[in-house]
Amino acid sequence: MNLLKYFFSKYFLKQLCTASVVIGFLIFFLFIFLNLNTNHNNHIIVPDLIGFQIQEFEEVLSERKLTYEIVDSTFYNPDFPKHSVLEQMPLANSKVKKNRKIYLTINPNNYGNVVIPNVIQTTKRSAISALVASGLELGDVSYINNIGRDMVIELLYKGEVAVPGIMIPKKSKIDLVLGNGNNN
DSSP, rough: OOOHHHTHHHHHHHHHHHHHHHHHHHHHHHHHHHHHHTTOOOOOOOOOOOOBHHHHHHHHHTTOOOOEEEOOOOOOOSSSTTTTTEESSSSOOEEOOTTTTTEEEESSSOOOOOOOOOTTTTTTTHHHHOOOTOOEEEEEEEESSSSSSTTTEEEEEEEEOOOTTTTTEEOOOOEEEEEEEEOO
């Protein structure tokens, strides 16, 4: 009973009122501080940087008070100039705050290197599958006298015999020399 009487006493109600006012002021000033400190509702629209060269996008981003970080890319895209932006994160027209870091994927100088797979003494069909899976392209197909019909006898790269296991640029054309089934 004394506890119930205490909750309705003048002293407790006065302390409760004082605590409520102090907490209310603290919350009010906290919200004001957070709005000022976090730049609430102050957004910058991210520009579309796809296709821009380094000098171009540095200027555009510095004008808008944005920073950037280059993410290295291993996927060469021949439709874009070398060292131009292929992708960006966050995307164009996104709303961000100032000093936000924009991640840019840059087009490398050329395709990366791949290993020529060992397709000697395999069928034409298997060799083509292995070459395409390795990121290489099929060039010319020629035939020589050999008992193995459509069997890969040798590989040619730029007119020279290509040894399986060497590194060449991705998307290079590999010519196949196949047997024609004749033993003459």
